[in-house]
Amino acid sequence: MFTFLGGIILLIIGYFTYGKFVEKVFGVKEARTTPAYTHKDDVDYLPMNTKKNSLIQLLNIAGVGPIFGPIMGALYGPVAFIWIVVGCIFAGAVHDYLTGMISIRNRGAHLPELAGKFLGKFMKHVVNAFAILLLLLVGTVFVTSPADLLYNLMDGWMGLGIILGVIFLYYVLATILPIDKIIGRFYPIFGLLLLISAVGVGVRLIWTGAPIPELTLQNMHPGHAPIFPxxxxxISCGALSGFHATQTPIISRTTEREGQGRKIFYGMMIAEGIIAMIWAAAAMSLFDGYSGLNDMLANGGPAGIVSKASTLMLGSVGGTLAILGVIILPITSGDTAFRSARMIIADYFNLSQRKIMSRLWIAIPMFVISFALTKIDFTLLWRYFSWANQSTAVIALWVGAMYLFIAKKNYWIAIIPGIFMTMATMTYIFNAGIGFGLSLNVSYVIGAVITVAITVIFFIAANKARAKEVPLEEDISGWNSVA
Structure with missing residues (x-):
């Protein structure tokens, strides 16, 4: 229990300390007009207040990742708490803040465009492909997982196909309609369910004195699977997730002032970390140890654990509300995943999105592909999602590092987590069955060599970019103050 509570306290302290430090390093310009005003189109670009933007950002980034990921990560034992806390404060929240703020400085640009500007034109095409792949995987995963939860919640009285159809219909509307029509209007209600589910389970864990394992040298990692990578x-969402780099530009286009960025981007990642801590603790303590957790995962998957844990902690009524809150999480990330994909494709081909037919021409093929992907095994999809997700996070961290290097600011806040996750991601893809299937030791060596090479290439390119004085932000000289 002390490890669990201490981790949550550290996350909160991290927001007020390291979050403030990162904000100072970046250098907020309160007088600079944001894209919500300079590019206002009343579809994707329009100003919304901090409270609404923060809630939308939290729901955008907090899909099933900070629940399903920590539940599966709980098999590694209390060491999972370390990664959630340290990863969230020093990697995930930094990643989200830099991505959001650099986007604000560049007309709300998405990651492919930022990668093209700061890492070279070739990277724009690479990252564009990665981002679209990731968002389609996310959208698909976040269709199937809430559909399964709803199907179980209703004891199968509504067919799974019908549930999938209803969710897809909602996704189509959320993807093509102006952001304030559905997302901006209904997210506050969804947010209430999210808070009920997370806080309710967390309070009950503390109140009932659940046997949450403590972090000790003997108990740090009870399993046999290698911690690294x-x-x-x-555990990606809840610690560090490249998916967030695809979501923050949605809100960078609706942010009123740069000073709101720390609460919206850094703060909401901290909130997601707290959600991850709660579900990791629940998974570790409610199923008779790690063997029981492993059996539950084998029989019902993460969705089954969510249903069981919610009912155990909150009873039938409270458990149902908690499950609904968990169902909301992936839905409110799936809709913005498709919306973000639509915006990225539009930016890549320079297509105006003012007319609804222009949005439909992009959206419909995406949904056809996603529906086909729902026929693939969820576990396989999740493995590919994890790899694509963390690869995107690595790219976003290198973009942030390049921006800060050119600006002659403390780029180490992005480079250190960037190097670490480059090594982890490269090692994984060479070792994993979905990748090259090499031995772990060989994968370590190859991962290390590639990481060193990427780091050297970065510094060479960064010095050239600094010498060329690559512009860090869009010229808005015609705008002198916030409208």
């Missing part, structure tokens, strides 16, 4: 790919 598997833990850092299993």
């Amino acid at each position: 598997l833990l850092f790919l299993t």
Whole structure:
């Protein structure tokens, strides 16, 4: 219990200390007009207040990742708490803040465009492909997982196909309609369910004195699976997630002032970390140890654990509300995953999105592909999602490092987590069955060599970019103050 509570306290302290430090390093310009005003189109670009933006950002980034990931990561034992806390404060929240703020400085640009500007034109095409792949995987995963939960909650009286159809219909509307029509209007209600589920389970864990394992040298990692790199790919959302780099530009286009960025981007990642801590603790303590947890995962998957834990902690009524809150999480990330994909494709081909037919021409093929992907095994999809997700996070961290290097600011806040996750991701893809299937020791060596090479290439390119004085932000000289 002390490890669990201490981790949550550290996350909160991290927001007020390291979050403030990162904000100072970046250098907020309160007088600079944001894209919500300079590019206002009343579809994707329009100003919304901090409270609404924060809630939308939290729901955008907090899909099933900070629940399903920590539940599966709980098999590694209390060491999972370390990664959630340290990863969230020093990697995930930094990643989200830099991505959001650099986007604000560049007309709300998405990651492919930022990668093209700061890492070279070739990277724009690479990252564009990665981002679209990731978002389609996310959208698909976040269709199937809430559909399964709803199907179980209703004891199968509504067919799974019908549930999938209803969710897809909602996703189509959320993807093509102006952001304030559905997302901006209904997310506050969804947010209430999210808070009920997370806080309710967390309070009950504390109140009932659940046997949450403490972090000790003997108990740190009770399993046999290698912590590195598997833990850092299993628990992504809640610690560090490249998916967030695809979501923050949605809100960078609706942010009123740069000073709101720390609460919206850094703060909401901290909130997601707390959600991850709660579900990791629940998974570790409610199923008769790790063997019981492993059996539950084998029989019902993460969705089954969510249903069981919610009912155990909150009873039938409270458990149902908690499950609904968990169902909301992936839905409110799936809709913005498709919306983000639509925006990225539009930016890549320079297509105006003012007319609804222009949005439909992009959205419909995406949904056809996603529906086909729902026929693939969820576990396989999750493995590919984890790899694509953390690869995108690595790219976003290198973009942030390049921006800060050119600006002659403390780029180490992005480079250190960037190097670490580059090594983890490269090792994983060479070792994993979905990758090259090499031995772990060989994968370590190859991962290390590639990481060193990427780091050297970065510094060479960064010095050239600094010498060329690559512009860090869009010229808005015609705008002198916030409208």
